[in-house]
Amino acid sequence: MESMDAELDVEAVRILREFSTIAVVGCSRDPAKAAHSVPAAMQAAGFRIIPVNPVADTLLGERVYRDLTDLDGPVDVVEVFRPGREAPAIAEQAVRIGAKALWLQQGITSSRAREIAREAGLAYVENRCMAVVRAVNGIRKDAG
Template sequence: MEKRFADDDVIKRLLHEAQTWAFVGLSDNPERTAYDQARLLQARGKRIIPVHPAAETVLGETGYSSLAEVPEKVDVFAVYRRSELAGESVDEAIAIGAGAVWLPLGVIDEAAAQRAADAGLDVVMDRCPGVEWALRRGL
């Protein structure tokens, strides 16, 4: 993986400055990693938006079945899908003009990350927001 998809400055900036995080794959299942990460960011003052075909309300936030349905600006689009499905979600983030995409641990799609970078989005790949937050306790 190219280092620029794990750039420390980008990670710090997104964790510190990005306020609205949409989570594709976020359902009301506390056993899932997306739920844990969304809850962690919400506890740190971030607005989370669930994006899942079921469009469930999660952690008190209205869910949407697609990113295109979200009626507000999204700073970071976190893709909690299998690697082979991530590219479709990244393309959706590009289409709506999201500021960044974050592919968590184990979700790797170099081609999709490159498309997002080429479109001007910040890209973080194969990193966990919770782990990165813990590494930067000063945020």
Template structure:
């Protein structure tokens, strides 16, 4: 009998097998509507990086105050960059994380320490230790989702790229 190699686990497999689950769409929409500031941890000044693409979207298509966190950069898209969450002039409402898996619990603790209200781990990021740290401190936690995609989906923006938003309306929705 020939043995076939197992297919690698996808993030959907991990999400189904985990003990933790994301907030539903109504809760994610409420989170984005109640957010006023977003700190992007792991922000990059390289246009090929996902964090750069998300940053350009948030600056141009959302009402949020956007802070960039990167200990090695000084400016991204004309905005100052802070070395850590603790160096921000205010506690961000939402901490959007573009960091490797092993760094996520530490970033979650930093988000708790500065008084953030939510921790958002980008597509491909799933870390139950980080979720536990943030969740136990009362933060809303979203994992394996993209802030840009979710914001655009909830506010009628994805139709520009050919996606069906599921929104039936002749009017554009107001930005959150």
């Protein structure tokens, strides 16, 4: 288990260093929720955030898409703020849209989503907070 944790930590840092466009499935309208504050923190660090939420129109100043398959441009990372049982279907969509990585936020795991992502060649992280990994490693995409 420890080697898998270490592998995920290395992969998490690599993803954030290499990629900058993040589609956030389950992005929340509620600023008190991690599904809002984490993407906001990533956006503040210069990452491009594309919110995916079935009921909102604008989040974090960005147009909201109902579903990953509705996106009209390329995505590097699909970050998931949905229950683990929904992760396999999201993983399949991430593969379909040509994402390069799938990231399940802290508290979310799915062996099936991991399998789908890895079989398709996507980088994969689960049970890690993207904002914490970014902050601890000092990764930014802006000039600041």
